[in-house]
Amino acid sequence: MKSGYITEMFSSFQGEGAYTGRRQIFIRFSGCPLSCFYCDTSYARDSRPEFCTVLDETDFGVRNTANLSFEDTSLFKQRVIENPMTSQLVIELVETLKTPDVHSICYTGGEPLLSTAFVKEIAQEAKSRHIKNFIETSGCSASAFASLAEYFEFAAIDIKLRHHRAVDDSNYERLYENELGCVKNSVDRGIDTIVKVVVLKGTSADEIEAVCRDLSGFDLKFVLQPVSAPRNLPEVAPSITELFTLSEVAGRFLQDVMVIPQVHKFMGIL
Secondary structure (H helix, E strand, O other): OOOEOOOEEEEEEOOOOHOOEEEEEEEEEEOOOOOOOOOOOOHHHOOOOOOOEEOOOOOOOEOOOOOOOHHHHHHOEEEEEOOOEEHHHHHHHHHHOOEEEEEEEEOOOHHHHHHHHHHHHHHHHHHHOOEEEEEEEEOHHHHHHHHHHHOOEEEEEEOOOOOHHHOOHHHHHHHHHHHHHHHHHHHHOOOOEEEEEEEEEOOHHHHHHHHHHHOOOOOOOEEEEEEEOOOOHHHHHOOHHHHHHHHHHHHHHOEEEEEEHHHHHHHOOO
């Protein structure tokens, strides 16, 4: 039985991409090899956190309780579980978080591809219980993705642009090749594939065109996600005009193009 490190587990609505609004059980795996400047889960970069926080189904993944009544907030409770955790314990916790409206388990991070054997064992057991599996990944390792892809029905793969500063410039091409490799493997296996690109103020049409040319011919959903600007960098968010332009460029190469912000931030939930 495999063990691994998880930062948090909770039930909430998917807030990004083509499955926005679907209820999911989120497993946030620990550690990430990238350093995107806009990262909103930097706390998950710690590869060996001492504890995992588990918010049970009455928490609803709520981040901001300011607009909730006392009756609502009095329902909230959380558990703190020592890391590392076994795959059996994770599945047991999934069962406690499961509600009738759950679409799938979302394996997110951090970066789940850093915990391949652990992820695979959890996903295999979930699949045997007829629970669908959905992986969110930076696509940092095509080989790691290929080793566990057979257990997933859904894959949301990020494409990082050079100015995201995810890696040193000298390593960018290698990262991009791995991302494309993950996309190809996902599509070839018949996985419902979503490719997401975070766009900023000044993201050029040429950058998006280059990515979309490389993705043309793949059966996938393509999401342009306007960056949720950090408070200290409000000027990085793209304008509506820029989003229209980038969407039109993408549409010249891909059939299923969407512009979707991080909806969970508007809802005040995890």
